[in-house]
Amino acid sequence: MTPKVRLHLDQPLAPGQLLAPDRDQANYLFAVMRLAPGDRILAFNGRDGEWVAEVTQASKRGGALIVVEQTRPVQLPPDLWLLFAPIKKARTDFIVEKATEMGAARILPVQTDFTNSERLRQDRLQAHALEAAEQCGGTYVPEVADLQPLSKLLASWDPSRRILWCDEARVGSVHSLKGLERGPWAILIGPEGGFSPAEQAKLAALPFVTPVSLGPRILRADTAAVAALSLWQAELGDWTGA
Amino acid sequence: MTPKVRLHLDQPLAPGQLLAPDRDQANYLFAVMRLAPGDRILAFNGRDGEWVAEVTQASKRGGALIVVEQTRPVQLPPDLWLLFAPIKKARTDFIVEKATEMGAARILPVQTDFTNSERLRQDRLQAHALEAAEQCGGTYVPEVADLQPLSKLLASWDPSRRILWCDEARVGSVHSLKGLERGPWAILIGPEGGFSPAEQAKLAALPFVTPVSLGPRILRADTAAVAALSLWQAELGDWTGA
Structure with a gap:
């Protein structure tokens, strides 16, 4: 038994x-x-x-x-990071839990121009990831990084890791994940209210950033995180059987 | 403004x-x-x-x-139902909220052999769907049905509506949504502990049921609902731009 x-x-x-x-x-x-x-x-x-x-x-x-x-044996998730702007406490906890279940390898909370949160209990979020791994039968616990400004993270970004940018401003337009190359990726989810015009211009100009739309309705950040992780896992990750 | x-x-x-x-x-x-x-x-x-x-x-x-x-104008979602077995109150609320954001047309709570819940406040869940529609910018509010036994629902099922069965027992195997036909669909999510052997045998034998795996980790029911809705919307629904 x-x-x-x-x-x-x-x-x-x-x-x-x-x-x-x-x-x-x-x-x-x-x-x-x-x-x-x-x-x-x-x-x-x-x-x-x-x-x-x-x-x-x-x-x-x-x-x-x-x-x-x-x-x-240990089963490592694919090399996928989740970058998200922390929202209300309960929903931030939820994003960490869901990202663990969905097989993100690293979880990075980022400060954006429209992020409310200035502080974050990294230890508490790490404990959430651990508990989610216990529950979902995972043998791996993603590392939760400390909160850091998105601008700083992008300034030192390794361009070989591409970023799938879930852009709320593109609601209604569509960009499929089909045809994207395998390899190291990060998914970027914005805060409520989306990204500032300056952030949008910067992200659009970065060669390693691919914008994607998640359909015609506005998704909450926690919903968008699970949706984007699902599409990525099914197309490029460990749900493909490849 | x-x-x-x-x-x-x-x-x-x-x-x-x-x-x-x-x-x-x-x-x-x-x-x-x-x-x-x-x-x-x-x-x-x-x-x-x-x-x-x-x-x-x-x-x-x-x-x-x-x-x-x-x-x-009103934007109707695709003809997609979500069938789920109610779980803890907070997560049941969450499934209704997420299904609304993700564009389910109807939400049907079902009693399965391993469902804990015997009663459900349909009016409260309907109010949740309405609030989610207010938040996500939707112009449509999905109907939340009364709780009913899965066996009864399947006994009178219109076979022209296919069922995408998210089968926890298939964790590790993979079944892509690619190649599935457009048309009326329902997504079926099991309770914690999955479906009973009798239910599994019955579902596997129904010609309008297609089983699908959601990757190598066990997902909570609320995560599985968002994941399955994402894959369906991107492949067959209103995220495809078609």
Whole structure:
């Protein structure tokens, strides 16, 4: 039977390896889920794939597990980044969760001319990504970067990574993803209100930027993120079976 | 200047038509937004497109507006239904909101063998769809149906409407939407835990059902809904420019 509990443990995973859950994890495993010696969980660390681990000692303050066997090798997502302008807290959390499920390799919050947020709890967003990976069966946790100005990021951008620019101003026009080349990409989603005229002019002039429309209705930023990630994964990513 | 307030008013919209907002709407327009005679809003009713209406009388208990001119004709979405098994309240609300933004024409909550929810507030979900249409600039509000058993719905299904079945059990396999025919479709999203073996066997045997995989990671139902709607809209719907 497949263990019901699936946990991210930032420790090496190999046969016979002992695992020491931290206090929060021990509380979850042994107080909330009431696991006892002999019970099994699934563990992953983002690098070594997914493993079965067996409880050897149950204690709300610590306890121990031993790694038994690998159930899956690590599956890295395609080389796709998501750049987005943070919005309301709940929707920002949601974008990080969805980007993890959808297989983004890196998540980069950016400040744009129309971004409201000046500060962002990177550690909290990283924890959200980790939790989403636990839930979606992923063996990889995307890195959430610190908030940085879009202009600064673009100034030092490696042009070999192309940017798929979801441009709200293009609502109604259409640009298909068909025919785009595989390789490193980043998806750029704007804030509510879109990009400023100066940002639009700058993005339009960059040779590595491809604008795309997401249909005739205005999408919220969180919807646009999932929609753009879907189209990219189906056309260029790991949904293609290639 | 484009009016900032955009409101669904279930009244006929035509030049010179007088509009009487209900009490909640009057409170929003005249108390919250503090609109005064001469101020303008955008109004739509889901049938007659989008219109500019001007306040003629401001009162928290009622007030009146007069329809000035049309800004956009009604834009109906493609003939696409979304069938989904209701999940936790917040995520169910979210699915209705997203399906509206993504241009589903009808939203049908279904009971499956693994659905938790036995009751659903249809009126509350319909209000969510309406609010989402106000936000996303849509001129159409999808109908949210009452909760009904999937088995009953399938028993009387019109086979000319094909079903795109997002099958969690197929995670890892791939089925592209390329080559599918245009026409009436419905997208079917399962609950957490997917479909029961009996449901899977039944769906697999129906000639109008096409299974599809949404990549190698397990998606939450709300993510899967947006992903499937994106792929369908880009391949067969109103994102294609056709």
